[in-house]
Amino acid sequence: MEHRHVGRTGLRVSRIGLGTLTWGRDTGEREAADLLKAFWEAGGTLVDTADVYADGGAEYLLGRLMADLVPRREVVIATKAGGVPDPDRRFDCSRGHLLSALDASLERLGTDHVDLWQVHAYDPLTPLEETLQALDTAVSSGRARYAGVAGFCGWQLAKAASWQLAAPGSRTRLAGAQMEYSLLQRGVEREVLPAALDLGVGLLPSSPLGRGVLTGKYRGGPPPGSRGASEHLAPFVAPYLDETAARIVDAVAIAADGLAVTPLQVALAWVRDRPGVVAPVVGARTARQLQESLSVESLTLPDEICRALDDVSAPVHRYPDHDWSTL
Template identity: 60%
Template sequence: MECRPLGASGLKVSRTGLGTMSWGTDTDAEEAANQLVAFVDAGGTLVDTADVYGDGESERILGSLLADLVPREDIVLATKAAARRADGPFGGGASRGSLLLALDESLRRLGVDHIDLWQVHAWDPGVPLDETLSALEHAVTSGKVRYLGVSNYAGWQLATAACGLRTTRLVSTQTEYSLLERGAEAELVPAAAHHGVGLLPWAPLGRGVLTGKYRGGTPADSRGASVTYGGYVDRHRTERAARIVEAVATAAEGLGTSPLAVALAWVRDRPGVAAPVVGARDAAQLAGSLAAEELTLPDEIRGALDDVSDPTAGADHAPTEETR
């Protein structure tokens, strides 16, 4: 798998990342192991988790796999903090105390002595930004973190944070970005480019809708049928989305590939993108994403998909802020 620099930094990551949001909920430890092995065998390096995924179980599973199955040095380990909410004075959010406690707990669950990419999971309006940034800088100078990123920040929030760091810099920002969700292009993408911050799109397959699996209904074994993720998927089950999905399916048929591969290749090769982060229920699903590595979209197909998904052409929903 091709590797790319993460923003204006010396850190290189595989141009597809492995997301672990479902680990510990819909994906058990055995299936997580199958996914990780398949991903690393395909040349993947970037593995992304968070302290809130499965209430910490995702990190625990990943930590056990790094101890017993895949060498720690073979992956770029990314996790997030600030979204957790719990009782007590340091129960969550982006305060200095909460962040540094969350970091120590993530290190413990993962069984490692440092995080390669530590990300603030969401903007916290209740905490002065200077306080949040001081915790990030301390995490780096302490040796517990190598690189810093943010997630779910608006363009102005990213720019403000990038300018506020004094002893280090942001190298990445995670945002929802796909053919169904192009809102980031208005402000976040230009802000990231200006500040040398790489894009790590989450939900690059439109929360699974772009695979075409929902064209005829809701498969019983899909996330759309899940109690946990049904509402998450429904956000992109709209008339506009259906038109885009049909265009993706037509392109896939013409190229002799899958709608999944077309949708993933489209976002992977957008300006500023370092690596879309893909999640999968099992290794068989992940194989479809890994197969997209071989696909480069012809200019005429890319242009047609740009046109049909143009967010200024009568989008039928308004963007919302979310923490995934």
Template identity: 65%
Template structure:
């Protein structure tokens, strides 16, 4: 798999990242093991998780594989802190106290002394920005994280955080931003992508397949084994099961038929090769689904197809 630099750093990562949001909940350890092996065998290196995924079980499952199943030096391990669902509801807390406690918990579950990329999972007005960013400084200076980034920040939030870190020597530079980006969600093109390009950030799109909708699996209903049928993800997927999304999916399916590809290959290649993108984060419930995504490494969309998809999804 082709490797790309993460922003303006010397860190190279695979141009697809493996997402683990379903690990430990909808994806059991056996499927997760097969996913990781398939990803590494394909040349993948960047694996993304979070303290809040499955109440930490995603990190536990991944941690059980590092070293025993896959050598540590073959992986670029990324995690996130700041969102919890331990109380049964979504709680955002990006205070220094909580972020550093989350990081310690992540390292324990991952069985690591240091993660390669630690990201603030989302913005919150409840904590002063300088307090949130001080946690990133401490994580790097103490050797708990090699690089730091942000996730789900708007354009102005990204600009403010990055320039704050750049203003004083010795602060940990923010090197990446993880945001939703697909043919069904192109909002980051207004401000986030230009900000990332100007500030030298690597962009890690999550849900590059439109939360699974761009695979075409929902064109005639909701499969019983799909995420939309899961109580955890029904609402998460449901926002893209509308008329506008249906038109975009139809265009992707037509393009795929004409090129002899699967719809997911077309949708994923479109995101992967957008200007500024480092690595889309691809999640799958099963290893078979993941292998279907990994075939995109050999796909390059013709310019006229890219232009047509740009137009229908604008």
């Protein structure tokens, strides 16, 4: 599998990442083992997790499987910290909480370092400088090799990345930003992606298949066993089951028919090759689903297909993003 640099750093990862959101909850040890082995055998390296996935169960399961299945040196572990099980405060990105969470992650993962450590979201109750100091401490102590953020909007990313670049050598530059990005969710193109491109931060798209909707499997309603049919994940899928999404899914299906590939492959190839994207993170339930995602490695969409998909899924930004030079 082809590899790419994460932002303007020396960290290189496979251009498809493996997500573990359901590990330890909906995905058991045997299924997770099949996924990790298939991913590694295909040349995949980037495995993304978080300390809140299954309340730490995903990290624990990943750590157990790495000990038995794949060499640690051949896996790029990306994890996140900052989420808390508190309905009144979903995120705590104080230095104390973050560094304690990192130590707990390392213990569950059974390793002395993670390759990419990410702040899971912006915490308005903690000064951003304090949050970023935790990233510096993690890297300088060797517990993390690189640092990034997730879920930051445009101004938050720009402020964080600029702060880290203000004192070269003493602060850790942000390598990556994880954000949802797909043909059904192109909001990052308004401010996040321009900021990332300008500041040398690589984009790691989550939910690149529109939470599974872009595969076309929801065209007749949520199928049994899908996330959309799951009690706790149905609300996650529901926003992408409207008429606008259906029109985009139909366009993806038409493109797939014309190319003799699947809608999944078309949707994944589109986001993988967008400017600034490093590696979409896919969350397959089975090894068969993962193999379909990995097969996109040999697919490059023709320019006319990309333009058609761009047009049908184009977000409406208007002011201040309108290109007034065209008037």
